[in-house]
Amino acid sequence: MVNEARTGAVRAAESASRTMAVASADLRETDPVLSLMLAVGAYRSAPTELARDALLQGYLGYGSTEWLVSGGTGGDTRLAASRDGRVIVTVTGGGRATLFVRDADGDSRQQPLPWGTAYALHPFVTPDGGRVGYLGTDGTLVWFDVVAEDGPEPLGTERRLPGGPAGVTDGAQYDHPSQPLTVSADGSRVAVAVEGELVVWDLDAEAVVLRQPLDQEIADVADLWFGPQDGTLYLASYQYREGSGNLWNLGALDTTDGSYRSLAEGVRRAGVSGDGSTALVCRDSGDVTRPAEYLLLDAATGRTRAGFSLEMCSEIAVDETGRQFVVGAGSWSRSLEVADDGTVELLPTPVGNPITEASGATLHRELLGSGDVLSVLVRAPAGAALLTLPGPGEEAVLESLMLSPDGATVVGVTPDAAQVHAATVESDLEDGQWAERAGATRVPESQEITFSPDSALVADRVTDDRIEIRAVDTLEVTGAAVVAEPDGDVDYMFLDDRTLLVHSGTVVELWEARAERLRTRVDLADLGITRRADRAFGVFRYVEPGHVAVVDGGPVIRVVHLYEGREVPELNVDTGRDVLAVRFDTEGRYLLVARPGDAVWELWRLDPAQRELGPLPTLCRTCTGFESRSFGFPGDGRVLIGMGDTLRVYEPGSPYAVERYFLGGTGRFFGISQDGTTLLFSPGDKDGAAVVVVRLDQPEEWADRLCEVLGHRRITDPERAVTTAELLPEPVCEPS
Numbered sequence: 001m002v003n004e005a006r007t008g009a010v011r012a013a014e015s016a017s018r019t020m021a022v023a024s025a026d027l028r029e030t031d032p033v034l035s036l037m038l039a040v041g042a043y044r045s046a047p048t049e050l051a052r053d054a055l056l057q058g059y060l061g062y063g064s065t066e067w068l069v070s071g072g073t074g075g076d077t078r079l080a081a082s083r084d085g086r087v088i089v090t091v092t093g094g095g096r097a098t099l100f101v102r103d104a105d106g107d108s109r110q111q112p113l114p115w116g117t118a119y120a121l122h123p124f125v126t127p128d129g130g131r132v133g134y135l136g137t138d139g140t141l142v143w144f145d146v147v148a149e150d151g152p153e154p155l156g157t158e159r160r161l162p163g164g165p166a167g168v169t170d171g172a173q174y175d176h177p178s179q180p181l182t183v184s185a186d187g188s189r190v191a192v193a194v195e196g197e198l199v200v201w202d203l204d205a206e207a208v209v210l211r212q213p214l215d216q217e218i219a220d221v222a223d224l225w226f227g228p229q230d231g232t233l234y235l236a237s238y239q240y241r242e243g244s245g246n247l248w249n250l251g252a253l254d255t256t257d258g259s260y261r262s263l264a265e266g267v268r269r270a271g272v273s274g275d276g277s278t279a280l281v282c283r284d285s286g287d288v289t290r291p292a293e294y295l296l297l298d299a300a301t302g303r304t305r306a307g308f309s310l311e312m313c314s315e316i317a318v319d320e321t322g323r324q325f326v327v328g329a330g331s332w333s334r335s336l337e338v339a340d341d342g343t344v345e346l347l348p349t350p351v352g353n354p355i356t357e358a359s360g361a362t363l364h365r366e367l368l369g370s371g372d373v374l375s376v377l378v379r380a381p382a383g384a385a386l387l388t389l390p391g392p393g394e395e396a397v398l399e400s401l402m403l404s405p406d407g408a409t410v411v412g413v414t415p416d417a418a419q420v421h422a423a424t425v426e427s428d429l430e431d432g433q434w435a436e437r438a439g440a441t442r443v444p445e446s447q448e449i450t451f452s453p454d455s456a457l458v459a460d461r462v463t464d465d466r467i468e469i470r471a472v473d474t475l476e477v478t479g480a481a482v483v484a485e486p487d488g489d490v491d492y493m494f495l496d497d498r499t500l501l502v503h504s505g506t507v508v509e510l511w512e513a514r515a516e517r518l519r520t521r522v523d524l525a526d527l528g529i530t531r532r533a534d535r536a537f538g539v540f541r542y543v544e545p546g547h548v549a550v551v552d553g554g555p556v557i558r559v560v561h562l563y564e565g566r567e568v569p570e571l572n573v574d575t576g577r578d579v580l581a582v583r584f585d586t587e588g589r590y591l592l593v594a595r596p597g598d599a600v601w602e603l604w605r606l607d608p609a610q611r612e613l614g615p616l617p618t619l620c621r622t623c624t625g626f627e628s629r630s631f632g633f634p635g636d637g638r639v640l641i642g643m644g645d646t647l648r649v650y651e652p653g654s655p656y657a658v659e660r661y662f663l664g665g666t667g668r669f670f671g672i673s674q675d676g677t678t679l680l681f682s683p684g685d686k687d688g689a690a691v692v693v694v695r696l697d698q699p700e701e702w703a704d705r706l707c708e709v710l711g712h713r714r715i716t717d718p719e720r721a722v723t724t725a726e727l728l729p730e731p732v733c734e735p736s
Contacts, residue, residue, distance in 0.1 A: 013046040016727045021050035023724040024058070032354065032383050033070040034719055036062065036710055040703045041728040049660070052699055057664035059702035060683050060692055062385075064351040065709045066375055069100040070383025071110060071719065078122060078179075079379045082129030083274060083320065085368035085386050087146060089132050090379070095119025097134045101146060101154045105736045108711025111153050116142045116160065122179065126187030127274070131203065135181055135192055139164030141201055143190075152714075161201050163208040165194040179365065180221040182233075185275070191233060193221040198233070198255070210255055218260060222248060223365070227299070228276040231256040234263075234299065236270045250281060252299065263302050264295070271316030271325065271365055272299065278322025282313035296322070296338055306342040310334060317376055319367040326376050326389070329361045335376075335389055350387035351690040355380045401691055402449035403680040404458075407673025409472055410680060410693065411451075411458050417443045420460065422475055425678060425693045435475035437462050446670050452494040453586070457513055459492060459500055467492055469500060469513050481511035484521075493541055495562075501548065503539040506530060508548065510562055522565050524550060529558060529567070536580045536596060543588035547571070551579045557591075573609045575602075585633035586674065590652070592631060592639060603639055603652060612637065612652040630669035634676030642669035647679065647696075661696065707733030 133143025145156030196219035398412030423432030535553025602614030
């Protein structure tokens, strides 16, 4: 009876886990927070394959995000945030406002703002996060104190201040979400400019303190900011121009006398720093083949402080002082910093996520945080994501990457070929070692970066005729090799921990890994092994010391003893059909064979040679090259094949994968560790996409990281009532 009860409990947990995993997938694009909570809850209820995949997909999508919020009824259309990014208010297209609060420990709470007499339209949060609210469609300003004490409901007493402009609209007719509402630096005043009327409330006095009509040329306000002096407001107003669409005019309004001073006219985008000292504007010609011009202006004088060009005008987010800014969201995003002398430096951009890449993603107009740690807030219909901005030199910007065989280190090269970088997986690829690639003219492809079997050395081709070898832990050059025939196809790999093999043309050379010294040279043509027209030709590491396997496009894998300069026919393997490429496992028991055409793969057992598995199709019809594929031999004949959107594990004799990791979308596999536990993967198929190191044997770490992204949030009663979230354990994430 006890065993039956336990079996029933296990089956019930597994059933609940699979149900939550399916619900997680259904909610991924509409409510990412609840989707991630369901993924974590599913795995912690029972580690089913569906639950693990849902957790992995969430980790790949949001593992680098600082904070993720979602959960309002309907798509988010507006948001506001405190200057430190710990208080956020979102408003949906249906007029519902929701407050999200995150404390110093990273734990978050959320609470819907009560319905007012009309729909919520423009939200606001004071810079210190102490007050939040919104402007309703009836012109009423609704606001609350944010309660500092811990508790499930952070909202204080509701206050309603009438007197706003009549006919408030959401600006949906424009190509940019309008934000004609702003809050003063001390949080005491709220100003709104709508339908040709400016209204300012004093929250402390709970009264309208200014009502002023706007001149016709500045009446259609797109964005509004308080200036550094009392009585000054900056307005970005729309002006339609034939052939150019809606352009902006940016200027300063003195509310004490109604005077207006123009700062920039006919610009496509504009932003103002938090302290009101600096404005950034963008102007374009309307010709997409010509770059857009950005100007950084002194807001007090209109003087140009700096200028730069980018591909196009896009949304602008500016920090408090006007020194750092982000332009654009998603895959086209630039982070920049201006120095005192007016020079502008391009900084690393944060790793994106499904929110930043979503259709309709927009930047919050302020960079949040202070000092050296700033974040950018991106809103999409499904929610909002806060992402930490890397500082100068803080994050490696690398053109190519490769994972070491032991899965401990990632080495890459900068896009300008000037530097090589090595970082450990344990440090989440932060910091690490840098070294100059003196005289380098080539950026190697990712698959060109090669490690010694013991992961102590790494080699890459720095010029057409030179390959450098470095110690992984210090990146000091330990040796080098000269390419015999640099104009043709060149391959290189470590034959063992002490020797680098270089193959160019039909010539194979062995070089000392810790000295620039040639050990031996063999021309395969002298052995009767030549390149055939329109056939594959490759040299691969063999299991016996000093030996290589040669593929010449035919069915036989030919083994050559390099130190003796001879072919070893008794070690050759006749596979019966033409061979494209091969890989031997480290134990010398198994061989992975690639066939030409559709890149069919087979697993062979050696001694005696016989096929154990396959032929397996490519499994990825969208893959275009080896940069999208990775293979590993974790032992006992098990083989890992990563292609497209799936990592599969096969065993000898079984035509079906014994284990499968579904990654949620096509990506690039940059490497799998020898033991099959560590994966270097880039979700998506775009150049410059994030590259993630995933420990496949530690899914609980994925769950812990996602709980941090969620702010260890508890599920709300409405969420539990309307979804399979009723199956979630409570709490899903323990408070930090």
